Amino acid sequence: MSIIVDHVNYIYGEDTALAVHALKDINLVIPDGQFIGLIGHTGSGKSTLVQHLNGLMRPTSGAIYYNGEDIHDKEYDKKQLRSKVGLVFQYPEHQLFEIDVFKDVCFGPKNLGLSQKETELRAYAALKQVGLEDEFFYQSPFDLSGGQKRRVAIAGVLAMKPEVLILDEPTAGLDPKGRDEILDQIAKLKEETGITVILVSHSMEDVAKYVERIIVMNRGGVLYDDAPREVFQHYKELEQVGLAAPQVTYIMQALAKQGMPVDTSVTTIAEAGLEILRVLHKTV
């Protein structure tokens, strides 16, 4: 049970003067239940890649397998795939259209052909999962705040009960508080349901706290694919491709350079604090 990306290439505007090679020979295995951060600079191909994972785009060459089946096989049911691999686009609040929040969240499950009751149960559960209060359920989605709209849009995908949830820059345009709330909610959801989550972002800081694996993309190729602590060791190379490691990495590297024997691979502020204390206790 997994997604396998096998030698995938994608070229925008093939056969024209403006052809852009957006994905270059991508090979990935995404097993069930992982929490993955997909990081890359603007234009690195991360959004293109995630649109391949649920069959919205067809690779120019190469194949994608979901649970061992080629998703571009003629017999393959794409609609079923899209309910299993849920994709939340950038600025998902721009896709809201129904007269009230609840109806909008019902759109996904209704398209799957579920009964009215099942649809509503799922919509209710999804809205609860994203932490939206009951009082908003029957309001127009256009009257909500930016952060609330985004929750509704994420709930719209969650209501389809995906096995893999992909979020393309879920925190874009939100303030720090809204950002932390959304990410915490996603992490909680991951813990409760055990689904696979792929978090697309251009900020290491955002994802470092949550994910167990980071895939770094640059110019359409995979640059690093490893645990966060391993990836952040390459902080110098990351800077060269327009990214950066979390700030704690820089502090720990600087401390190590000053001769303090700290472990430079810590990824969060809490870990860094403990590590510094540990070293200090030893030396004092």
Add this chain to the structure above:
Amino acid sequence: MIRDITLGQYYQADSVIHRLDPRVKLVATIGFIISLFVVDSWVGYVAAALFLACMIKLSKVPFSYMVKGMRAIVFILMITVVFNLFLTPGEPLVSVWKLTITKEGLRIAVMMAVRLSFLIVGSSLMTLTTTPNSLTDGMEKLMKPLKYVKVPVHEIAMMMSIALRFIPILLEETDKIMKAQIARGADFESGNLIKKAKAMVPLLVPLFISAFRRANDLAMAMEARCYRGGEHRTKMKPLCYRAADRAAYGVLLAYFAGCVAIRIWL
């Protein structure tokens, strides 16, 4: 699919035609269209074809690119041809069942097909070699005399350039919303007409909202930069004729005179 329509798109290249003043190109396009209706003999069409071929060659726009744009109007062209072919009274040529092809019908049908396709190629040559902005600039300048009869020339030109500017943005937006709804299981393709129309709601509502939001933002941004309409507004790059433009007017005049001569004496 929508992106394949080349009609009204700009093709980046560095050519004599690209560098011409937009007013010249506008006048030339109108002149060319009129000339197509002035001539009515084969000699005239050959002349028009030659003129057009020279212009395409000079513009450095690949011919295949223009033909691609033609695909969109093949249907309209077919209807015109079929109607003219069967519904023109005159000397019968072939008769099948109740349909009769007449000699006059054949002549008119072919002529209409030639005229229409030349017309489309000619006007798309203009849009392919002129950026929307300079096109509206040229229009504004050309229509300036209308100001004296209280036509809001500047406002019309501004609306046109905004509308043109927003076409690619809204196309992109449509594509994005469509994908987002497909990811939620929406189906835009199957079903009968009513079902298809209903399926458009999740696409059209967000699209309209986004269009209004963009319009609002744009109006705000223009106001913030003190935009107050056309009065006393100057241009960074005012249009002015150069030697090449005058020469182009000369060529155009010669061509037009030639067409009129063909009409009168042939």
